[in-house]
Amino acid sequence: MSASLHPELFEPTTVGSIEVKNHFAMGPMGPLGFADAEGGWNQRGIEFYATRARGGIGLIITGVCQVTNPADAVPPGIFPNPTQSPGVFLTTSRDLTERVHGYDAKIVLQAGAGFGRVLFPGVLGGRTPVAPSAIPYRWDPTITCREMTVEEIKGVVAQFRIVGMVAREAGFDGIQVHAIHEGYLLDQFAISLFNHRTDEYGGPLENRLRFAREVVEAIHESAGDDFPVQLRFSPKSMIKALGVGAMPGESFSELGRDIDEGIEAARLLESYGYEALDVDVGSYDAWYWSHPPMYQDKGLYVPYARQLHEACPDIPLIVAGRMDDPELAAAATADGTATLVSLARPTLADPDIVNKLQRGRRDLVRPCISCQEGCIGRIEKYSSLRCAVNPLAAREIERPMPQATDRTRMRVLIVGGGVAGMEAARVLAERGHIPVLHEASDRLGGVVIAGGQPSFKRDDLALIAWYERQLENLGVEVHLGSRVDADLIRRSGADHVLVATGSTPQSLDLGEGIPVVEATDALLDPGSLGDRVAIVGGGLTGCELAISLRERGTEVTIVEALSDVLEKNAPLCMANHVMLHDLVPYRGVEVLTGARANRVNDEGLLVTVDGAERLVPATTVVTAIGYTPRHELLSEVRAAGIPCHVVGDARRCANIMYAIWDAFEVASQLEK
Template sequence: MFQTLFSPVKIKGLELKNRIMLPAMGTKFANKDRTVSQQLIDYHVERVKGGCALNMVEVTSVHTPSAPRKYLSLSDDKYIPGLKKLTDAIHKEGGKAGIQLWQGSLAVGTDKAAMILVASDMPVTPEITIPGITIEQIKEIVYCYGAAAKRAVEAGFDCVEVHVAHNYLPHSFLSAGINHRTDKYGGSFENRARFPLEVIREVKKNVPDSMPVFMRIDAHDDYLENGLTIDDVIAFCKLAKEAGVDVLDISRGNIISAGLKYEVPPIDLPRGFNIDNAAKIKKETGMFTIGVGRINDPAQAEEILSSGKVDMVVIGRGQLADPMFCNKAKEGKVDDIVRCVGCNQGCYDSCENVKAHHITCLRNPALGREKECEIKKTNKPQRVLIAGGGIAGLQAAITLKQRGHNPIICEASDRLGGQFYLAGQAPRKDEMKQAAIHMGETAKRMGIDIRLNTPVTQSVIEEIKPDSFINAIGSEEIKLRVPGADNKIVVKSHDVLSGKENLSGNIVVIGGGMVGMETAEYLAERGCKVTVLEMLPEFCADLGSTRKISVTENIYKAGINPVTNVMVTEVKEGSVIGKKDGKETTYPCDYAVVAIGTRSKNGENLKTACRKNNIPYFVIGDAAKGRRAINATREAFDLALSIDDETVQAEAKKEKKTVFLTGGTGTMGVETIKQLLSRSGRFNVRVLARRSQKNKEVLKEFMSYPNFEVIWGDMKDYDTIYRCVTGADYVLHIGAMVSPAADKDPEGTLRTNIGSTLNIIKAIKAQPNPDAIKLAYVGTVAETGSRTAPIHWGRCGDPVKPSIHDYYGLSKVVSEREVFESGLKYWKSNKQKKKKTIKKRGEKKKKKIK
């Protein structure tokens, strides 16, 4: 089976056992200092064990000043030992290692400390222009490529790859769509080819003759005026061959236009979309050629190779999703392969998100955690009842079964897959539907007990008597709450996608997120005239960049009319009323489709039944909080790995404590949130923050946590504080107006800092159980007059009589006094010196906060 795919091949001195390459993909697995981490080694070794022939190590900087952190570097000898450790590990498992030499141009901007080098002057704003690289710098970079290649040889790599694509510096010189120089490195094709050819020659000069030199290059430029044509690329490849390139790795895309979608192609693009380009380049150049572009099936790869279109194939995200892809294909276990669906949620979106620690994968939650997530058999097998057969429930069941537990899935409907299956009904997303079906078939093959049309009730729980219970019942659509929401023309988006509602005519979709826009496309394909109303300034705001580009293009291509910044106020027979730019606007329609999000289904009855029977109760996926599919599979997988841990079991039998936190967007608040969320089995975290774009950005990284809640409001407003305190077990009062803002608005500082403290005390006292709520007040060194410079001239340094000129310090002293004199049963101030103690009214002895 797949004889060509698994036939050996020799390229100069490089012998490969099959025709599959793991490409150089950005992972963020490197250490912050650009060295090799154990995490990166484990990642590569796992794919070598899985049967991959050649691992091309990710983009590696050649030039120190422009080397971004969290990405590898070979710009100095100090990086050789770590990379040698990586190649040794790859070789030990029978694999071969290449390394991609890189100068990232604009792409290094993810690290503000890295120098950005561009081919020619690039205006960023009317006032700011990034200067083009100088002749001296060009010579320096060329030398750095050669020096890095020499180090690659010392580090034990079997080949090197020069990256001449994706807007990186060599591509930026080669493309007339980017290079606007007027010297010998710009203008004509020959001039524009000069720099990348100098780089190739310098690399070739510093590696042995037996070591092949690869070149990654775009088949042509996309969305760039005067960009490279495929004929330009063929001409350059012939010159590159003369300069020393042995292998072509044909890619697509750039980071400064909608062509980005071709770099890491999402599900919207056809599988194998770039192979015909690679075949043409191979034919015209006669060079050994590697094909790239959404190849995620061994039969697809075999057809591409056996037809002679290319000599090798890249299977990148396919091996992220399943590190055993190659071995499973070789052994004929095709049905066992976990296929990439091109969602880009974990790989590219995480790479692009500067706050994401590293890439992840919806289909493979162990990505980047290969060692810690090794599947180990349990010595305490459990019967685990899982309510819900969506992808969260299925992922939990499959992993539990692999570990030796006995999961039982009870699904209320007549099919498995949940909303992931439903998502696959949208245009171009059938692979998601097939993935949901595949998970269900995998569960069946494993012998997992699956009970369809079986909603879980207290009697079901008591009948099965599980050792643990997992709530994975998912979410339901949020109902529209405006006059006329119950009108007969109002339809749910899920009912449209499932085929339950067959609509025609003029449609208004309320909600322009992913589900709303995909529902709009679904309807447009069926001949409907569609208008989408979105309250935010942009539609598709919840999509990553590559999918957003693709969906947006298809929205306009389908003739759909998206309207942003409109608030729906009413639904009438034959129209939807909205307010836009302060004016009421009528949008005529035959049907109004609601797609304004989802919220978790009510699982209180399930929790009550488990508490009654002393059964550990867990919640995962959308049942905990409506989010993305990647959150569901990660939570399910992690729970399945730890469900038999005694501490985990004990915590699951208790109610989580709720911590209400002010000041959550400040430095101290963010770190506090991180600490609390790391104890997710014990705490729910509620944060009060002012609604602003800055605060939204700060808190964005926490929004995917199921135990994290934001209440937007003002600390000065008592009703908001009361809402935050209600249901809380702990109150951490960190928030305050601090200098220099405090110095500019003394009156506002006193109202905010003292007023918020009084509001919290009042709200705690207004609760039915005030003595059960524990308050921790955070003071400041400003109360002692010893803040860091610049020190205000009027500060006297007396904590009893703070300077009236230091309104921040004054407000904190007064606030702390109010806490001291509040009469609350439990409180703590950081001004007290007793370690982890609280003050209890009427008692001298301190008690620890638990």
């Protein structure tokens, strides 16, 4: 066993009154798909958390379990609910806590008061949303929210008395209240931008925090003063305007809660009985802070948590925010900023991340790529929680996968070494089949090699490296520089063929003049593009390339035929979409929309905008206009009479998540 680089992270500690075996918490993630019809935990949810406890996490914080709030009227069945049927929730929770405690991990129940103005339209059902005051609805500002009545507030507080009793009896080690954070209902009451009330729940900060104070007091009434209660807390909102967040490093006037008020609020909340704060920054109006994409720095919450810690050194802090780098984690705990480091999405990607880090095997950790497609991207559509790079996340009850026997073992020819081909080979080898992978180029990774070149996409390259190690450890036969043809297929002796040949960039004939290159080539060799680049196509690839080139000091113009950039893409989580969309102008990229690229000359690119032709000065034109699936080998495979499947971009051009999920689905079930 290798030694951990930071053994201090694996020493016991306490967060408030809870003793934890190490300095790692599992951050809360929406538990969609984990509820039964009566609001209890289903077996999928129980296995999900037990798997992370087995993986070494010290403290698990469940995803938010919304209490019954008639004003919000969230339909039953979306979230586990401790007050819908307390007996069912208690019984199923006892199964959950006993499983988790078996691994010497602790678990706190995160319970939420509601959504208010940020309730997603999909469950609003034509009703008028509620809020502390008559303010604009987050998703449609033409709708004005209804002010929540005092009676409705008291009704929600009463629900937390039930939560306290149920949580203690069920064996939870505490409760985390959700939340003075991210702009949820309790946060809306706490922020003057949203709370215009003139009664005891409005006005000065103490009144705006009254709802949160009554919640913790209600929990202690039923569970006892010694029962730990934490709070999910955002000391800064990052709101420039309603629905508009601030960019990293941007100077702006905070309209939500600024850090000074955040510090004042933290002191008050501790005095009310919250013994620890789980810290992030952001809001639904600045969602790419609360749910940081790859365009945000790792450890992005640490500077704000450090300010909070320096002002309130006696309040234990749990700190999240892309903290999967052990160096970051160690630094945050060494100076006392973080009592616990919170890993949420990294535990989706690899449930065993803490055990692997403790063994000094960071190289074996499957990296989170911060794409957010399987997690928050699905949650915002009320789909079950998943993970793009780990198809078994939230499907742990399906393990172990069916194993090959002497009778069923197959030799499987895999054509293509992108993520789909590598995932198929990995899964087949784990099942005991014999995958043989052929890749035409000189290395594995496919288009992800180019996609991972920008500084903010390096986790994509880490994912390729993880696959390479997996295939090596599993003894998978890999042939690089091997172009598959009909003869090789016939000679392969394969029982089955998986076509994972990916896609081909679409081309554009722009005539003679300055160089025209495709986006993949541009990403691999940005130094050859010169100091002014015109990018034809404002989809995901074009926008990411533009941001990456601006980091190098290159002048960039995007030429987009549609009315805006990012209008036509593979699936893209809202937080990622909005941040990238805002980054393009913020980083100084010129955008021409409704523009048609005509031809190049020696000075640049001629385009038509608003019916007139103009020159976009450039040293190179890059085309980023999409991809076409490559499956020309399919007819050869069929002619050879060998069963086959097409997976990944060769089947449908999408993204990393669907390439991996495609391959896993086929490879995990493939039988003779």
